Amino acid sequence: MTATHSFSTLVPDVILDAVESTGLWSDSRIYPLNSYENRVYQIGIEDSTPVIAKFYRPERWSEAQIREEHHALLALKAKGIPVVAPLEFKGDSLLNHNGMYFCLYPRLVGQHPEADNLDQLYQLGELIGQVHQGLSETHFEERLRVSPLAQMDAAANQILTGSTLLGNAELPKALQLPEKLKPLYKKQVATLRALSEARINTYWPAQLRPIHGDSHRSNLMLHNGQFHLLDFDDCQSGIAVQDLWLHITQTENPRQQLSEIIEGYETYQAFDTRELDLIDVFKSVRVISYAAWLQSRWHDPAFVKAFGWFGSEDYWINHLNELKSCELEWGNISR
Structure with a gap:
């Protein structure tokens, strides 16, 4: 039996009705974009450029959490920092149609950064430094606060117990x-958790700061010669290195990439190099959490189509190998 998914009522007529409730007039063109957690569409607008409509996954974020995201984005935009902020209608950026929260963004056309381009890594560092500086007076009250060990424990427990509930199924x-495979999984996660706990006990910043939270290359766009940061859906109270380490693609010489990123970052914001030792922690958490995320969304038809390979024995063996790689590569960056 297939559980009813969160976006089952989000059919084309509803999407267009939502957009037109703002006073815009669509030309009925709808183009779905590559987003699996929320639903995101490019919508054609009569006699104007298209807009991007984002429909938030129900029950994932509260209204207060989304409003904090929007407030942060609009504040950054007001300071001239290149981010893509939601459009406002009658003074409000968070809209509601048929009980579902949504917002509209201007369309941005460009390219994602090249993974190994050192000049671009410097520019990305600059942008993230600008964003962190621009958020320095922002205080999140509703957004999540990073807690690596708790996140690792919750994700691993879900995978071990198969306790995820998918609607009514x-x-x-x-x-x-x-x-x-459970004994091997338990052993591998326990090893990574012990290594992570030791790192955190050695150093953890006294104060967290507002960050993007998921600044991978797909959330960056080179537009008119300038990088823009997109999609603050996972913004949270965290630490600076969380927004930097995802751009490290080299395993043998990550320091070269890090050097460019940090040099650009420090154009705007000081960076505490002690945070580098926490990259291994965040990498391990991300690998474990990604598998749990896929597992928790498997009832959604969009996920079934995109991740049809998930759940096979080969998948879990590869996942275990990835966890082992995290252990074997532990310390490569800090050495």
């Missing part, structure tokens, strides 16, 4: 971690 047994 439990996760199919075929998509759960096979019983024969």
Whole structure:
């Protein structure tokens, strides 16, 4: 039995009605964009450029949490920092149609950064430094606060117990971690957790700061010669290195990439190099959490189509190998 998914009522007529409730007049063109957590569409507008409509996944964020995201984005835009902020209608950026929160963004056309381009890494560092500086007077009260060990524990427990609830249906047994692999999984996660706890006990910043939270290259766009930061959906109270380490693609000489990123970052904001030792922690958390995220969204038809390979025994074996790689590469960056 398939559970009713969160966006089952989000059909084309509803999407267009929502957009036109703002006073814009669509030309009925709808183009779905590559987003799996929320639903994002490019909508054609009569006699004007298209807009981007983002429909928030119900029950993921509260209204107060979304409003904090928007407030941060609009404040950055007001300071001239190149981010893509939501459009406002009658003074409000967070809209509601048929009980579903949504917002509209201007369309931005450009290219994502090149993974190994050192000049671009410097520019990305500059942009993230600008964003952190621009958020320095912002205080999140509703957004999540980073807690790596708690996040690791919750994700690993979900994978081990298969306890994810998908609407009214439990996760199919075929998509759960096979019983024969659970002892190895427990051992591997325990190793990474112990290494992470030791790192955190050695250094953890006394104060968290507002950050983007998910600044991978797909959330950056080179437009008219300038990088823009997109999609603050995961903004949170965290630490600076969380917004930097995802751009490290080299495993043998990550320091060269880090040097460019940090040099650009420090054009606007001082960086505490002690945070570099926490990259291994965040990498381990991300690998474990990604598998749990896929597992928790498997009832959504968009996920089924995009991630049809998830849940096989081969997938879990590859996941275990990825966790082992995290252990074997531990310390490469800080050495």
